[in-house]
Amino acid sequence: MPILIALIAFVLSGLGLTTWLRRNRAARPVPAPTERSADQLSKLRWRDFAKLVLQVMHARGYRVANEEGLPADGIPTDGSDIVLERDGVRTLLSCKYGSAAVVGAQALLGLAKSATLRGTGEVIVVTPGRFDEEAARIARQQNIELIDGQSLWPEVRPYVTTQAVPAEAPASNAAAPKMLGLAWGGAAVIGGLAWMLAQGLQTAPEEAAPQPAPAQAVATVAQAAPQAAPVSVVPTDPAALEARRREAANAITTLFGVDRALWSTQSTLLVYLSAEDADPTTDLCPLLERYPELAASRVQLQPPAGSRKPVRFKQCRTY
The missing domain is CATH 3.30.300 (GMP Synthetase; Chain A, domain 3)
Incomplete structure (x- = not known):
């Protein structure tokens, strides 16, 4: 009888939590493409961000210089700076893309020397965030053009609307299995508690009957709960x-x-x-x-x- 009660409690609570989660997700508004802003640029991967920046540079009349070992899309696989050409003038393009929202002066150090070594006369530095005052001062001294996220957004916006940009809806869909797992895990806990309560009520009149061991209840809940997926699995391919x-x-x-x-x-x-x-x-x-x-x-x-x-x-x- 306690097992039957626990099973009923597990199924009913699991179905109830699952229904509640689905209704909650259905009622959640999905952001429209017109709601995208410059903040979306910081959610892109480095390579996707670099592709958007290159499209902006192409619109300005730049073309990627033909260098040995460069991939077809013009973006170096090692994440290094990109050499552009326009009207016979070579320009060094550096995409400073990281977790920090503010790019400091340290990120600009060595760019002028690198530009000289690679035969470029101009330097452009682009970031989805912003530059601090010291970085702006050094850029003025070294004749470096800085493009932050707010300045870049009007130029990159036409390309963002036609490309896959991370939005809240896909993230919500990716989180759905995890949320369902939590729902049924919670249902397993409720079923275990129902089993313990029913077992206690059944054995209460029998003074000689031993109380259910806590370890046994925990084992029952662990068996009913879904197994968690291993973390940081190393691929074999x-x-x-x-x-x-x-x-x-x-x-x-x-x-x-x-x-x-x-x-x-x-x-x-x-x-x-x-x-x-x-x-x-x-x-x-x-x-x-x-x-x-x-x-x-x-x-x-x-x-x-x-x-x-x-x-x-x-x-x-x-x-």
Whole structure:
């Protein structure tokens, strides 16, 4: 009898919570495309953001310079800066895209020298966020054009409306299985509590009958609850592993103080610093540790060209 009561309570509460969740999601308004703003740019991946910036540059008359090893879309796979051409003048385009909303002066250090080395006479720096006052001062001194999210949005908006931009509706759909899992997990807890209550009421008149052990009740709830999916599963497909490595390097390239990042070997990440005093390890390690197979990789911190500081090595996590 207690098991039957617990089963009924589990099914009824699960169905009730599921119905409530579906009605709540159906009543939630979905943002229209006209509600998109410059804030949507910060939700894009670095490569998608760079594609939008290139479309804006193409509208301005720029074209990607033909360089060896450059992909067909003109975006370097290592996240480095892009060389553009217009009317015979070469321009260095740098997309400073990261988790920070404000780009400081440190992100601009070394750009003028990099532009000289790559044979460009102008520099354009684009970010979905904004630049602080010190960055604006350095840009004026070095004749660097800065384009923040608010300035970029009017030019990029025609391309955003025709492309897939992260919105709330897909995110809500992606969260639906998790919410249903929580609903039925809660139903399992309710069923377990109903079983414990029914068991206690049944054995209350029988003084000699032992009380149900708490461990037994917990085991019953655990059996009824849905199993959670494993976290941070490492793929076995080599192509998927390589894609994760590229994704980690691209994310690290966007950090302040980092000029570019690339894998010199399968276990060594080469990080080129944009300034001698730059130390991105605090933000770098969490990006590597998101991937279990990369968490123990060797990080080689390479100082800028001409620096007298030695090469440093870092390992975020030991094997």
